[in-house]
Amino acid sequence: MPPAPEASAAGRGTAARTPAPRRFNRKRRRMYALGGILLLVAVAVALVLGAFRDNLLxxxxxxxxxxxxxxxxxxxxxxxxxxxxxxxxxxxxxxxxxxxxxxxxxxxxxxxxxxxxxxxxxxxxxxxxxxxxxxxxxxxxxxxxxxxxxxxxxxxxxxxxxxxxxxxxxxxxxxxxxxxxxxxxx
Structure with a gap:
């Protein structure tokens, strides 16, 4: 008699692993990278505007x-x-x-x-x-x-x-x- 589907999946340990967490981590890393880039751009713009304002007569x-x-x-x-x-x-x-x-x-x-x-x-x-x-x-x-x-x-x-x-x-x-x-x- 073949094992029940739940038993075979549990026996192999594949039910707990799915590709979704890997995609989520890749998406999360991409969001962190994008957020970091935006933060750097904002800091650069603030520095340029500050220097411009200081030199404006x-x-x-x-x-x-x-x-x-x-x-x-x-x-x-x-x-x-x-x-x-x-x-x-x-x-x-x-x-x-x-x-x-x-x-x-x-x-x-x-x-x-x-x-x-x-x-x-x-x-x-x-x-x-x-x-x-x-x-x-x-x-x-x-x-x-x-x-x-x-x-x-x-x-x-x-x-x-x-x-x-x-x-x-x-x-x-x-x-x-x-x-x-x-x-x-x-």
Whole structure:
């Protein structure tokens, strides 16, 4: 008499083993690997965005700094016109000057060589940090490069303040330069 099916399966020990646990383990390993990869990608994206944010410089006019209550220690770019009579030269290469957007003013301290085109009444952009006393300690000062060019950020800030009296936009001066093909945009 042949053994009962339950007895033969139990006798061989095959009823307890099925391919399902092996597939489940393979699936589980795949899920862990996918989860690990996603975690690494998320960490990489967070690091890149953090580095990008730390190196991002926002442009502000003196009016923007006061209106938006920018935090001291913030790295920024500030621009405007150097006010007449505001340039004070200290020992060595130290200099302090005031920039204005026509509505508000801001004192900028700089220790370094100023660009050759830097002078009172000209547009500049300074990159640096806002100090707790409301001044800016600049790491770099950029001056406009000819008598018709003004940085677009400065023009926009002056237009918002209602003090822009120039013709058109700074892009207009670039268009003249492109049309004439010479170094003189007039």
């Amino acid at each position: 926002f442009f502000y006019s003196p009016s923007d700094i006061q209106a938006k209550q920018v935090e001291p220690g913030t790295r920024l770019r500030v621009g405007g016109l150097v006010e007449a009579g505001s340039v004070i030269r200290g020992p060595g290469t130290n200099v302090a000057f005031t920039v204005s957007d026509g509505a508000k003013t801001l004192v900028i301290h700089y220790d370094g060589l100023l660009p050759d085109l830097f002078r009172e009444g000209q547009g500049i952009v300074a990159e640096g940090r806002l100090e707790p006393d409301g001044t800016v300690t600049a790491e770099q000062v950029l001056a406009k490069h000819d008598e018709t060019y003004m940085p677009p950020e400065v023009v926009d800030a002056m237009k918002r303040a209602g003090t822009w009296h120039g013709e058109g936009t700074p892009e207009g001066s670039h268009q003249k330069l492109l049309k004439t093909g010479s170094g003189d945009p007039s």
